[in-house]
Amino acid sequence: MTDAVSRLPVFSFLWPGMLWLFALVLILATGYVWLDRRRRRAPVHYPALKTAGLAIQGGAPWRRHVAPALTLLALSALTVAIARPQAVMMLPSRIETLILVLDLSGSMRAQDVKPNRLRAAQQAAKVLLDAQPAAVSVGVVAVAGTAAVAQAPSRAREAVATAIDRLQPQGGTALGNGLLIALTTLLPQAGADAERLMNDDMPPPRKSRPSGNAPGGLASPDDDAVAPGSYASGAIVLFSDGESNAGPAAIQAAELAAAHGVRIYTVGVGTTEGVVLSADGWSARVRLDEKVLKQVAEATGAEYFRLEDAAELKKVYRALNARLAFDKRSQVEITALFAALGALLAACAGLLSLWWFGRVM
Numbered sequence: 049m050t051d052a053v054s055r056l057p058v059f060s061f062l063w064p065g066m067l068w069l070f071a072l073v074l075i076l077a078t079g080y081v082w083l084d085r086r087r088r089r090a091p092v093h094y095p096a097l098k099t100a101g102l103a104i105q106g107g108a109p110w111r112r113h114v115a116p117a118l119t120l121l122a123l124s125a126l127t128v129a130i131a132r133p134q135a136v137m138m139l140p141s142r143i144e145t146l147i148l149v150l151d152l153s154g155s156m157r158a159q160d161v162k163p164n165r166l167r168a169a170q171q172a173a174k175v176l177l178d179a180q181p182a183a184v185s186v187g188v189v190a191v192a193g194t195a196a197v198a199q200a201p202s203r204a205r206e207a208v209a210t211a212i213d214r215l216q217p218q219g220g221t222a223l224g225n226g227l228l229i230a231l232t233t234l235l236p237q238a239g240a241d242a243e244r245l246m247n248d249d250m251p252p253p254r255k256s257r258p259s260g261n262a263p264g265g266l267a268s269p270d271d272d273a274v275a276p277g278s279y280a281s282g283a284i285v286l287f288s289d290g291e292s293n294a295g296p297a298a299i300q301a302a303e304l305a306a307a308h309g310v311r312i313y314t315v316g317v318g319t320t321e322g323v324v325l326s327a328d329g330w331s332a333r334v335r336l337d338e339k340v341l342k343q344v345a346e347a348t349g350a351e352y353f354r355l356e357d358a359a360e361l362k363k364v365y366r367a368l369n370a371r372l373a374f375d376k377r378s379q380v381e382i383t384a385l386f387a388a389l390g391a392l393l394a395a396c397a398g399l400l401s402l403w404w405f406g407r408v409m
Contacts, residue, residue, distance in 0.1 A: 062132035062381065069127045073120060080116050111404050118397035125390035134381045144281045145185045145201050147230040148173045150212070151288035151317075152192040153221035155334035158289070160319045161356060169287035169317045170212050172355060176285065177208055187233055188212055193220025193294055195229045222295035223288060227312060227344070231305050234282045238308050245296050245304060277349020279309035286344065287355075289318040290337030302344040311350035314341035319356055 061067065150173060156166040177186055187201035188211045199211035228242040284305070292298055305312055322335030338354070345352040 059133065059135050062134060064131060066131040067127070069130060070124070073123045073127060076123070077120050080120075084113075111400075115397040115401040115404075118393050118400070122390045122393035122397060125386045125393060129383050129386035129390060132381060132383050133386060143180075143184055143283055145187070145234055146176075146180060146282065147187045147189060147201070147234050147284045148177070148212070149189045149191060149226050149230045149284060149286040149288075150198075150215055151221060151223065151226070151286070152190055152215055152218045153289075153291060154217055154219055155221070155289050155291050155325060156317070157217045158318060158323050158325050158334050160321070160323045161317055165289055165317045166215070166217055168355060169315070170215065172315060172317075173212050173285075173287060174209050177205060177212070187230075188215075189226055189230045189233065190215055191221065191223060191226030191288070192218035193222060195222055195226035195295075197229060197233055201233065220294050221288075221292045223286070223290075223292040223298040223340070224296035224301040225294070227284065227286065227298060227301035227305065228296070230284045230286075230312075231301065231308070231310060234284065234310060235279075235308055238304065241304055241307075242301075245300060274307070274309040275349075276306035276347065277309060277311045279311070282310065283350070284310060284312045286312060286314045286341070287317055288314070288341065289334065290316060290340040291334065292340070298340055299343050299347060302347040306348045310348060312344050312348040313350045314345045314352045316341045316352065316354045 150166075150169055152166065156164070156169070158165050161168040173188075180186060182203065185201035185203050186199075186205075186208045187197065188199040188208060190196055190198040198215060199208050202208055225246055228246055232239045232242045302312055316336050316338050318334070318336035320336050320338065322333045324331055325334045336354075338352070342352045
């Protein structure tokens with residue numbers, strides 16, 4: 049969840065001042081209790097009325113309270129409706145483009161995830177690819193010592209799957225460059241900032257959400273500022289063990305993506321214990337660096353997932369696919385819901401009263 053959305057109240061009102069009408073509901077409830085007590089005292093002075101009252105109630109004194117109680121609940125629901133309630137709800141994100149970023153570094157040959165980290169990542173990427181609606185375009189970015197687009201965004205699933213299968217381990221890891229390439233593939237207008245970050249290895253000026261702290265209550269930052277995670281038309285998914293040794297830092301690329309509202313979901317492939325990997329005359333223990341991947345996801349308003357073994361594949365896929373399909377949170381007015389509830393309760397009160405007593409209330 050993005051910081052902006054997390055600050056939204058779960059339930060609020062557009063016209064909170066109208067909630068004073070609850071005082072009228074309380075007065076009506078108090079009046080009903082007073083009248084009911086007065087009615088119950090009457091048979092003490094006039095015993096004949098008690099017999100007549102039981103006959104009218106059909107031997108069930110509690111029935112006379114049902115219709116008034118439903119009426120009071122109906123008035124309460126209608127009062128809430130008058131105040132125009134709104135709630136934060138999860139809505140379909142309507143993703144149009146998804147960019148898959150796969151880490152091809154030498155450490156991805158480690159076999160702490162079978163058959164190895166890269167193959168596990170490729171399998172997860174293809175499962176996610178198959179789950180996307182036909183209207184979603186999917187692209188692939190390969191990351192090693194440098195980064196490049198292995199497949200431009202396309203709706204041809206076979207072409208994208210073939211591009212994923214062709215990827216082979218290489219030397220070096222430039223996660224930051226890979227994320228920047230993915231960002232510019234998704235949003236070409238971010239190209240200038242991404243190029244400066246890749247060339248200068250310095251973070252570009254970040255756009256921030258206007259805070260309203262400027263004199264006179266006006267926002268002073270850029271007018272085109274967006275909240276992290278607010279770009280609903282596309283997303284990036286990174287499959288990596290988190291290790292990087294070239295180019296700008298992954299968190300810098302994540303901050304630029306966040307400035308454009310783009311979410312970067314990260315899937316950690318490997319184990320935190322790691323394994324000793326030997327290749328080309330050297331040996332080293334390669335571990336899953338969850339810290340970097342979590343930072344990238346958090347900075348962009350996305351989420352981190354961990355793929356430790358083949359058994360986790362379906363679990364990760366289901367959770368990730370659910371986030372991609374329904375990860376747009378927004379405040380939605382739900383006045384109609386309370387208005388309908390009030391009308392239904394009022395109708396039930398009238399029908400029950402007519403059925404039991406032959407009159408409406």
